Amino acid sequence: MIVYQVDSKKSVPEAAKAFEAAAQKHKFGVLAVHDLRSKMNEKGVPFDRDCLVYEICNPQQAKQVLDANLEISTALPCRVSLYPKGAGTTLATIRPTAMLEMFNTPSVKSVAEEVEDSIVRMMDEAAR
Numbered sequence: 001m002i003v004y005q006v007d008s009k010k011s012v013p014e015a016a017k018a019f020e021a022a023a024q025k026h027k028f029g030v031l032a033v034h035d036l037r038s039k040m041n042e043k044g045v046p047f048d049r050d051c052l053v054y055e056i057c058n059p060q061q062a063k064q065v066l067d068a069n070l071e072i073s074t075a076l077p078c079r080v081s082l083y084p085k086g087a088g089t090t091l092a093t094i095r096p097t098a099m100l101e102m103f104n105t106p107s108v109k110s111v112a113e114e115v116e117d118s119i120v121r122m123m124d125e126a127a128r
Helices: 012-025 036-042 059-068 070-075 096-101 106-127
Strands: 003-008 029-035 052-057 078-085 088-094
Touching: 003 106, 012 029, 012 052, 012 078, 012 088, 012 106, 029 036, 059 070, 059 106, 070 096, 078 106, 088 096, 088 106, 096 106
Parallel strands: none
Antiparallel strands: 003 088, 029 052, 052 078, 078 088
């Protein structure tokens, strides 16, 4: 499966706060948070759904994959989306292992697996 997602009973703001704390705990930096509703409306495109897209990165792991294949920079940083679903929030990401397969760089498969494991744990922790 290309996408990993987990549902939470938390609101989007609650899940966002928990995700930021989990990212820090797992040594990932939050490089940016894109509020798609605000950005789309700012550009004159009506969009009434909450959706936060987090760009996250562990610089040591990013360096390893970039040293192996600079084309992978087109897939960085990793992204995690948070959006409402029912009475709660869904956290979703494209699995780094699936993304890496597109670049035919098997030498960094273990790094992608480590990154994916960390992101899944962050998302699961934030969802609880």
